[in-house]
Amino acid sequence: MDIRTICLGVLTLGDATGYEIKKYFDNAFNHFFTAGYGSIYPALAQLTEAGLVTCMAREQERRPDKKVYSITAAGRRHLEEALTICPARHKVRSEFLVLMYFAHLLSRERLAKVIDARLLYLEELIDGLRACENDAQATPGQRFTAGFGIAVLQAAADYIRQNRHLVEQAEPVEAEVASV
C-alpha cells in the first residue's frame, strides 16, 4: 500500500487539499504512517492523471492557488479494490531498540538520555491520541486506531520505566582498554 491509496482514503472523508491531507498524516496517522509534502503532492498529481480524483483550483490572493481534491467514482472503486488486495503488514524500524540491544556499547549518559527522550515522546504521542479517541465525530476506525496507539504506546512506556535498569545497571564495555 502506498501513499496514493491513503490519500484516496482520506478523500472519502471529504474533499481536501494536499496541505490538509498532510495534517492527517501528522495527527491521526502519526503513530503508524508518515508522509511528507514531497510524497503527497506527487501522489495527488498521479491520482488526478489517472482520473481517480478531480481537482478544483481556488484562486487566492498573494498565495498559491488552493487545490481542492475530490475522489471520483472510479477512485472509490480503485480504493476498495486496493484495500481488498493489499497485504496487511505492520512494519517497525526502531533505531531506539537497536540502541537498547547494543546498550553495553553506549555510555551511561547517552543511554539515559535516549531513554528519557523516548519516554517523553511517548507521552506526547499518547496525549495527542487521547484527543482523537475522545472526539465524538470520529468514525469507529478512527477510534480503534487511536485506542490501539494509546494501548501499545502506554505498554511501551510502562515497560521501559519498569525495565530500564536491565540495560542501565549493566557495565558498559570500555572499548577493550579496560585491562592492561
Added chain:
Amino acid sequence: MDIRTICLGVLTLGDATGYEIKKYFDNAFNHFFTAGYGSIYPALAQLTEAGLVTCMAREQERRPDKKVYSITAAGRRHLEEALTICPARHKVRSEFLVLMYFAHLLSRERLAKVIDARLLYLEELIDGLRACENDAQATPGQRFTAGFGIAVLQAAADYIRQNRHLVEQAEPVEAEVASV
C-alpha cells in the same frame, strides 16, 4: 542508522558470516528491524572496503566459500561513534492500522480475515520472543528488547481482541449505491 551499523554491532558479539547475520535479523531483530540478503551482503562488502571489518574466506566443497567477518579496532571506534550520534527514532508503517482506520470501506469478511491473521501472527512473534528472553546466555540488551517486544505485542493483541467489535459492528459502506 543503516544496516551497516547493525552488522557492525552484530560482529561485536562474535565473528559471523552474512548468512548468520541474516539470522539475527530474522530472530532477534525480527520485531523491530528487517533486512534481506540484498542489503546485508553489500553492507559487508562496503564495511570491508572501509577497513571496519576483515574477511576470512573458508573454502568449502560444492558450496560458495564461507566468508567469516570480524570487526576491526577501527570498526569498533566507528560503531561507538555511530551509536552516539545516530538519532533514536522508532518508526512504524502499518498497513494493518490503515485498513482499520478505513474499516468502513472493507467487507466484513476481509476485515475479519485481516484481524484474525494479525492476531495469529502476533502470537507467533511473541512465542519466538519468549525463547530469546529466557535464553540464559542473552545480554541485558537482548533481554530488554525481547521483553519490550513481548509487552508491546501482547498489548496489541489484547487491544485487538477487546476492541475489534468497534470496527466489526459498524455498517460497511455500500459504495454509494445504498439508496435510490
Added chain:
DNA sequence: CATATCATGTAACCGGTTACATGATTCC
C-alpha cells in the same frame, strides 16, 4: 522581531526490496 501557519511544488538522492543466478545436502 521571530515563529508558526497557510500553500504548492520539483529534483536529486539514497537506501532498501525484489528478482534473478547457482547448487548441494539433509530432513520429513
Added chain:
DNA sequence: GGAATCATGTAACCGGTTACATGATATG
C-alpha cells in the same frame, strides 16, 4: 519426492526523504 537449510552475490527498480524555491499573514 519436496521442502528447508546452507551460502553468496548482482542489478534493476521503486518509493519515500531531503533540500530547495517562494512568500504573505497572523500570532506571540
